[in-house]
Amino acid sequence: MDNFTYFAPTKFVFGRDTQKRAGELAREFGGTRVLVVYGGGSARRSGVLDCVETSLREAGITIFEMGGIKPNPTDDRVREGIDIVRRENIDMLIAVGGGSVIDTAKGIACGALYDGDFWDFYCGKRPVERALPVGVVLTIPAAGSEGSGNSVITLREGAIKLSLRTEVALRPKFSIMNPELTESLPLYQTACGIVDMMAHIFERYFTNTPDCEVTDRVAEGVLKSIIIEAPKVMARPDDYQARANIMWAATLAHNGICGTGRREDWSSHFIEHEISAVYPEVAHGAGLAAVIPAWMEHVAAVNPDKVAQFAERVMGVATHEQDEDEDELSLLDAGIAIHRTLSTAEIAANGIDRLRQFFRSLGMPYDFGSLGIKEPDIPALVAALHLHKGNPIGAYVPLTPADTEAIYRRLL
Numbered sequence: 392m393d394n395f396t397y398f399a400p401t402k403f404v405f406g407r408d409t410q411k412r413a414g415e416l417a418r419e420f421g422g423t424r425v426l427v428v429y430g431g432g433s434a435r436r437s438g439v440l441d442c443v444e445t446s447l448r449e450a451g452i453t454i455f456e457m458g459g460i461k462p463n464p465t466d467d468r469v470r471e472g473i474d475i476v477r478r479e480n481i482d483m484l485i486a487v488g489g490g491s492v493i494d495t496a497k498g499i500a501c502g503a504l505y506d507g508d509f510w511d512f513y514c515g516k517r518p519v520e521r522a523l524p525v526g527v528v529l530t531i532p533a534a535g536s537e538g539s540g541n542s543v544i545t546l547r548e549g550a551i552k553l554s555l556r557t558e559v560a561l562r563p564k565f566s567i568m569n570p571e572l573t574e575s576l577p578l579y580q581t582a583c584g585i586v587d588m589m590a591h592i593f594e595r596y597f598t599n600t601p602d603c604e605v606t607d608r609v610a611e612g613v614l615k616s617i618i619i620e621a622p623k624v625m626a627r628p629d630d631y632q633a634r635a636n637i638m639w640a641a642t643l644a645h646n647g648i649c650g651t652g653r654r655e656d657w658s659s660h661f662i663e664h665e666i667s668a669v670y671p672e673v674a675h676g677a678g679l680a681a682v683i684p685a686w687m688e689h690v691a692a693v694n695p696d697k698v699a700q701f702a703e704r705v706m707g708v709a710t711h712e713q714d715e716d717e718d719e720l721s722l723l724d725a726g727i728a729i730h731r732t733l734s735t736a737e738i739a740a741n742g743i744d745r746l747r748q749f750f751r752s753l754g755m756p757y758d759f760g761s762l763g764i765k766e767p768d769i770p771a772l773v774a775a776l777h778l779h780k781g782n783p784i785g786a787y788v789p790l791t792p793a794d795t796e797a798i799y800r801r802l803l
Contacts, residue, residue: 392603392652398558399646401538402565405639407631409569410528413443413485414450420524420564422483424453426475428496429487430460434530439572440487443528447485455479463671464491464498466546469509472499476523485526486563489584490534490543490675493527497542497561500525513544513553519560527566532573532638533584533676535591535645537566545668551779552668554660568642570634578625582753583676585621588641589614590679594657595650597690597697597787603653607700610649613640614705618749625753658785659686662795665776666762673762680755681762684747685801688740690788695739697787702742706749710738758802769799 404412417425425447427440434440435458447454457472475481476499486496501522502509511517527537536542540557555561573581596610617640623633643649663678691698702708711730733741747757756762773796776784783789790798 392606393600393654395651396558397647397651399538399562399648400559401563401646403538403568403642404565405568405635407569407571409567410439410442410572411446413526413528413567414446414448414452416565416567417447417452417483417485417526418450420483420526422452422485422524422526424455424479424481425483425485426455426457426472426479426481426496426499427485427487428460428472428492428499429456429458430489430492431458433575434458434487437530437572437575439528439530443485443487455481460488460492460495462491462674463545463552463667464495464543466498466510466544468495469498469502469544472496473502473509476503481523483524483526485528487528487530489529489531490536490587493525493529493534493536493563494542494544496525497522497536497555498544499523501555501561510546513542513546513555514551519555519557522560524564525561527563528572529566529568529638530572531576531580531584532641533587535588535641537563537568538642538646541645543664545671550668550775552664553779554664566642568638570631570638573634573638574629574631576628578628579754580674581624581628582621582755583674583680584641585617585624585637585676585753586680586683586750586755587676588637588644589617590659590676590683591644592649593683594660595653595655596701597656598653599694599697599787600653606649606651606653611701611704613643613649616640618705621753654786656785656787658787658790658795659683661776661780661784662686662798665772665779666764666767669768669772669775670762670764673764677756677762680750680753681757681759681802682798684743684750684757685798687743687746688801689790689794689798691736691739691743693788695735698739698742699735702738702745706742706745708738708741708745709733767799767802769796772799
């Protein structure tokens with residue numbers, strides 16, 4: 392296990408009707424003039440936006456709005472928000488929505504206090520040293536941005552999708568989490584969120600750092616819980632307890648606890664980011680559902696050990712299978728069971744197959760065609776990936792352009 396520092400200062404307020412505490416919590420963290428950032432009309436139609444804004448007004452807080460944030464959020468909306476914050480002397484942002492809304496609010500929060508271009512933070516030119524406080528009312532469990540210091544934004548010029556990671560500056564001051572607010576989500580969006588939260592654990596779980604048993608078991612426990620609860624949510628969208636478990640799992644997947652003491656990977660996210668940057672109609676979770684099994688197959692051919700551990704501990708793959716060859720039928724008739732020990736590679740392959748089947752059971756895509764991409768420009772994806780993320784990428788198995796091209800071609 393490596394040395395690590397773990398710091399997660401966000402105040403989580405979880406349960407029914409908690410959105411009614413938005414004003415109280417905004418006041419607690421110094422908000423007096425708040426920009427409420429939200430997505431489409433569903434926030435208004437569901438009543439959650441009105442409830443939050445009523446709570447803010449009752450707390451004596453002045454409200455400004457910026458709506459219409461779309462999936463795979465772009466730099467133009469961040470710039471728009473920065474202009475509003477500076478013009479109206481905003482002192483807090485509250486994101487009502489999921490990862491795209493929260494990430495946009497975070498971009499505004501750091502960009503508004505910086506004299507240069509906020510994109511400097513995302514492309515690595517400058518570290519984030521200060522930001523306006525951000526509060527969250529979560530309506531889509533997926534990205535985990537309600538508990539992390541991370542943000543992902545796409546620069547429209549060049550279709551460059553990059554992530555910004557901070558330890559402290561962009562962690563929300565508070566996150567309101569009411570599972571009831573997720574019950575009206577379309578099943579496809581729910582499934583995309585389930586894949587995304589699992590991917591956040593995979594990026595941390597697949598590591599070569601030895602002796603991380605506790606963190607491994609935490610990650611495996613959250614993954615198994617997601618696999619148990621996901622079918623319940625898909626079958627009964629109004630199952631509050633299943634929704635609650637899925638919502639909390641998404642937060643634990645990305646607040647850093649599953650990455651303590653280890654070197655993380657993140658190559659699956661990098662590979663998918665290029666897909667959804669160039670083809671923005673692809674939901675991030677849907678892209679990951681196709682990429683992750685293909686990535687696992689590629690790296691397992693080089694380093695199968697951790698993939699096999701995942702297969703056995705999480706996907707329930709047996710390490711032995713009964714051998715019923717004709718020579719041994721007499722032994723079987725005598726009641727003596729003959730078992731063959733599976734190789735590490737076979738265990739890993741069985742686990743990957745079960746994971747792919749699980750994603751398919753959620754209605755998730757599995758290749759470029761099912762993602763709606765008829766003729767992907769794979770050379771362009773590979774070139775952009777390594778231009779933006781370096782060469783090689785990843786840590787579990789470092790991937791060169793030849794490797795990432797092979798992974799993309801598995802999706803044809």
